[in-house]
Amino acid sequence: MAIAGGGLLGRLLAWQLLEHGHQVSVYEAGSLVESPSAAKTAAGMISPISEAIDTELLMYDLGMVALQQWPKWLQQLLQAMPDQPVYYSHQGSVIVAHQRDQSLLHQYRQDIQRQLLECAQGHWLDGTTIAEMEPDLEAYFRQGLYFPDEAHIDNRHLLQVLLTRIQQLGGECIEHTPVDTDVFTIRERLSYTDQHFDSVIDCRGVGAKPQWRNIRGVRGEILRVKTDEVMLRRPVRLLHPRYQLYIVPKPNSEFVIGATQIESEDCSPMSVQSALELNSALYAINSAFAEARILEMDVNLRPALNHNRPNIQCQPGLLRINGLYRHGYLVAPVVVQHTLALLLDSITLKHDFSEILFDGGESGQLIEETQSAYAIDER
Missing domain, CATH: 3.50.50.60 (FAD/NAD(P)-binding domain)
Structure with a gap:
């Protein structure tokens, strides 16, 4: 074959x-x-709840299957290659917004309550629970949402x-x-x-x-940084009036920051504006990211149909x-x-x-x- x-x-x-x-x-x-x-x-x-809200409910069903299958595949790989474990974390994800953008967070919660079953709607976070789950977010966010049925992989x-x-x-x-x-x-x-x-x-x-x-390319941009000054256990999505940004922790004190999507087939290097927005969002999540070292700025096209x-x-x-x-x-x-x-x-x-x-x-x-x-x- x-x-x-x-x-x-x-x-x-x-x-x-x-x-x-x-x-x-x-x-x-x-x-x-x-x-x-x-x-x-x-x-x-692997974010079935977040993606279902941003796109369509089908993504929730597909994602719940993925949460079952990935651990099985990774265990199969580990049995064959015990010296090469692939990092996988199923600790959920957190959605946050700054105080001036709290209306976006409340609207997001309403969308979830309207579209998903109660068991999939996650949990509302206050300052105390944010501090318990993600101490390095405590000083910056007073409210948030936690979705336990989400994961990420290296x-x-x-x-x-x-x-x-x-x-x-x-x-x-x-x-x-x-x-x-x-x-x-x-x-x-x-x-x-x-x-x-x-x-x-x-x-x-x-x-x-x-x-x-019918295939079209959808531009994706990521910033990859490294710092020992900030620790996150799970992906964090930041709601903003113009865009949604995410930050995902990786092994070796690295983090990936990206914008959800850009409807463009341009595959040229990242613009100054995009770089500023990604870096500004990173700094807004925790100012200690100011000393992070930029490892790469990368661009690619995701294949999409109508x-x-x-x-x-x-x-x-x-x-x-x-x-x-x-x-x-x-x-x-x-x-x-x-x-x-x-x-x-x-x-x-x-x-x-x-x-x-x-x-x-x-x-x-x-x-x-x-x-x-x-x-x-x-x-």
Whole structure:
């Protein structure tokens, strides 16, 4: 089997297929070691409640599945690679706003109460509970919201561990090789040669745009800093009249700060205005960040479709998967499980989102017609 695209989806699928005993070749237009994918330029948040409020309720359902699946996958990786544990924290997230923006926090709470079940609405925080949960926020915020069913992962280390495991299992990794995809075929653009496989999976994100015209890029910008002066246990979202910003703690006293989304396909370096806004927000969360060292300012394009949902197009010999948008780590478990269910007879779906994920309104018929052509005999 061939997988075009070595980002999050491509690596997860390659790893799982190899674990099931199948031969896999992974093609990547850039480097696999220094991944150019949107999965690297990400904060690695798994935030079903926050994303459901900002986008649609479907994200809550997909995210709750992700919260169950990620620990299982990470445990599987840990058993195979005990010296390479991937940091994962399921301690929830905190939403805050400065005193002058308290109306935004109250409106956010009302939106949650209107849209989500009571069990998913989180907890209201006052100054005392903020101090108990996140002492380094105490002096800056008097009220907030706490969502216990949210998590975050060290996404960059995960990508490295997945690549190592793919190589350990004998996966063929072909980097710096841009390709196009067709049924049973990988077409190498530079050498003008075709490679033929039993099945091809296209996970190229924005790179698939020439063959999937509805894909658009959504600009994501992150600032990565390092400081020992501030400690946060969980992601913090700051509500602001013009934008939403998030800060996510990472191992080794590092933090990732980003803006939720920018509707632009511009992939040029970060502007002075964006850098000022991100740094100002960081300073506003805790002034001790003033002495933090900036490790990088990075920009990437997240692949999105018109409905901002992931989508799987399938025909015998070719699967195209795209549209993870800004929800990569939240929706990847569901997308991967549904893809594996098409390819492997041994996989059954506990949570079925086929009508949402598969292309068109006749997804059930499409699956039934193609499953026999896709299924790989594991006997």
